[in-house]
Amino acid sequence: TQLLEQSPQFLSIQEGENLTVYCNSSSVFSSLQWYRQEPGEGPVLLVTVVTGGEVKKLKRLTFQFGDARKDSSLHITAAQPGDTGLYLCAGTTSGTYKYIFGTGTRLKVLA
Amino acid sequence: EAQVTQNPRYLITVTGKKLTVTCSQNMNHEYMSWYRQDPGLGLRQIYYSMNVEVTDKGDVPEGYKVSRKEKRNFPLILESPSPNQTSLYFCASSLYSGGNQPQHFGDGTRLSIL
Numbered sequence: 176t177q178l179l180e181q182s183p184q185f186l187s188i189q190e191g192e193n194l195t196v197y198c199n200s201s202s203v204f205s206s207l208q209w210y211r212q213e214p215g216e217g218p219v220l221l222v223t224v225v226t227g228g229e230v231k232k233l234k235r236l237t238f239q240f241g242d243a244r245k246d247s248s249l250h251i252t253a254a255q256p257g258d259t260g261l262y263l264c265a266g267t268t269s270g271t272y273k274y275i276f277g278t279g280t281r282l283k284v285l286a
Numbered sequence: 287e288a289q290v291t292q293n294p295r296y297l298i299t300v301t302g303k304k305l306t307v308t309c310s311q312n313m314n315h316e317y318m319s320w321y322r323q324d325p326g327l328g329l330r331q332i333y334y335s336m337n338v339e340v341t342d343k344g345d346v347p348e349g350y351k352v353s354r355k356e357k358r359n360f361p362l363i364l365e366s367p368s369p370n371q372t373s374l375y376f377c378a379s380s381l382y383s384g385g386n387q388p389q390h391f392g393d394g395t396r397l398s399i400l
Contacts, residue, residue: 216394217378272383273342
C-alpha cells in the first residue's frame with residue numbers, strides 16, 4: 176500500500192505566524208490534492224497540483240508539488256483562526272483509480 | 287444544491303446485525319467512493335466505482351460490500367459488522383475517475399458496533 180506521510184501531525188500556533196505542512200511519499204503521484212476538514216463535516220478541496228514543480232496560490236495559502244511528484248507542501252502566511260482545521264493531502268498513482276490520503280495535519284490557530 | 291447525502295448520520299448497533307449506509311449524489315458524477323476515517327490513519331478507501339456496475343476494491347475492503355445499480359446511488363453494506371468496523375465513514379463523488387478531479391464528500395456517518 177502506498178503511503179502519504181504528513182508532518183507535522185499536530186500544530187498549534189498564534190495568529191499571524193507562518194507555517195508549512197509537508198506531504199511525502201516514496202511513490203510517484205499523477206496529481207496531488209489538498210483538502211481541509213472541519214469537525215462534523217467531510218473534507219473540502221482546496222487545490223489540485225498536477226505538474227512537477229507546480230506552485231499554486233490561494234490567498235494566503237501556497238501549494239507546491241515536488242519536481243519528482245513524490246511530495247507536496249502547503250505554506251500558510253499570517254495564519255488566522257479561520258485556518259483551524261484538519262489538512263489532508265491525497266492523490267492517485269499512475270495507472271490506478273484508487274485514492275490515497277495522507278495521515279492528516281491538525282492545525283489550531285490561536286487568536 | 288449539489289450535494290452528496292449519506293444516511294444515517296449516526297448508528298449504534300451490535301455485532302453481526304447487517305446494516306446498510308446509503309449514499310446518493312445529485313451531480314451526475316461517474317466516480318463514487320467510500321472511505322473510513324480513524325484517528326491517526328487519515329482516510330482509507332474501502333471501495334470505489336467508476337460507473338454503473340463497475341466497482342473495485344480500495345485499500346481496506348474486508349468486511350464490506352458495495353453495489354452500483356444506478357449512477358446516483360452507492361450503498362455500503364456491512365453483512366456481519368464487527369467492533370473493528372467502528373469508525374467514521376464518508377462517501378464521495380467526482381465527475382469522473384482521475385486524480386485531478388475534485389471529490390465532493392458527504393457529511394459522514396458515525397458507526398459504533400458493540
